[in-house]
């Protein structure tokens with residue numbers, strides 16, 4: 370069947386009528402009336418079968434998913450809130466309708482995740498011999514539940530093994546708070562200091578019986594900026610570390626306090642902390658996961674993951690994203706009801722004609738809170754990661770060019786040609802890695818897979834740079850269904866389906882190009898992998914597909930009244 374890809378500007382009966390072997394599209398109402406006339410004169414002979422698109426879905430499916438997921442009633446789908454749960458339920462029931470299988474060991478399609486919502490203390494004070502500080506201003510309480518405590522404090526330079534000034538083994542930290550510079554004597558990189566190094570320090574100090582670690586910040590990032598980032602409500606995956614809950618972890622601003630930069634090691638002295646409490650609320654959310662077995666006896670043991678995050682940022686006052694008086698709901702139509710719509714329609718399409726490889730469909734939660742849902746999945750996969758050969762993620766900030774789709778990682782996996790071909794067949798061009806300064810490849814859920822070596826691009830609605838057009842709706846209340854180009858969305862869904870199909874059926878697996886930063890992880894995940902040459906089975910698959918299509922059509926016409 371030859372498909373004419375058409376613009377669907379309004380839903381009408383005629384959008385998808387198959388007429389003989391041709392799909393026809395009526396451009397305007399005059400043609401519609403003429404056509405009705407012709408049809409009515411032929412009324413005794415059934416000339417067209419029921420609406421059936423190449424993909425198994427059409428504009429009504431696309432509108433249904435997008436409009437439901439981005440509706441005001443879902444209140445911006447914030448992780449753990451009611452709108453987020455309703456979106457999850459919707460997606461899972463769509464998976465059921467489509468007939469996807471559930472993964473073994475899972476409760477229905479839900480991969481449940483326990484999160485903690487952390488609210489930092491709003492005010493209080495920290496007083497020591499060397500100075501006094503305001504909680505929430507120049508003293509940030511990042512962990513620990515005690516609101517009032519008086520404990521001895523001791524300075525330990527970097528509190529790092531091998532520190533030339535202070536030998537950690539020589540000082541008694543038991544029952545004390547330890548005051549130290551961030552980072553190590555050799556490395557004060559802010560990110561590493563506040564994550565890896567600080568974590569290692571805290572573990573060692575806990576072991577030695579210390580009551581807490583207070584680090585002196587003197588990094589490159591201005592304190593005010595860092596404070597805004599760290600001192601806000603945050604969501605994290607809940608760990609079962611209740612034993613350590615009274616261990617204090619705090620950061621004090623060394624950039625504006627001279628006295629903190631000239632400390633010398635001496636005996637411990639008294640210090641007191643008092644604040645109005647660090648709130649920890651337990652919340653639940655889920656990744657939604659469905660499976661579609663492959664058709665090839667061998668390749669079905671390999672899985673591709675198709676994914677899109679369904680959470681967004683909620684409603685009400687948002688940091689940096691002020692609500693307006695007229696609207697305070699961040700609907701997230703582009704980000705990322707758009708991608709979830711592509712995921713659901715593609716599930717529908719692939720279920721109709723499964724791929725040679727098996728497919729795992731995942732709608733992720735908590736992307737907006739730091740890619741938490743996808744990270745959780747990679748740590749708790751339903752199919753072993755070394756059997757997962759590819760992830761095609763879809764996510765986007767918005768679009769400014771409806772003649773293209775944008776692909777993060779386009780030239781890194783040896784599949785550029787397949788992506789380009791798939792998009793061209795629905796009239797779309799491809800643009801690789803827009804806004805390189807933003808390093809967007811590493812900023813969506815695909816990176817959770819890439820980090821462990823799995824080839825994982827993200828496709829996004831079309832844009833070439835982060836300009837005003839993108840910023841107009843990016844994380845704004847105006848990112849809603851009414852401002853979307855649905856014709857473009859439909860074609861985006863079709864492109865996503867076709868790319869998935871082309872990679873899932875292809876003999877050769879995607880792999881990182883030589884020297885890519887994720888190549889090493891790839892090698893250690895899959896071991897020595899022979900590169901399979903591109904083979905003719907693609908042709909075989911195409912033939913089989915045509916045959917199936919003919920049979921389907923026969924069945925459809927038989928079922929006509």
Ligand SMILES: [Zn+2]
Pocket residue numbers: 678704705736764765766
């Ligand atoms: Zn997003």
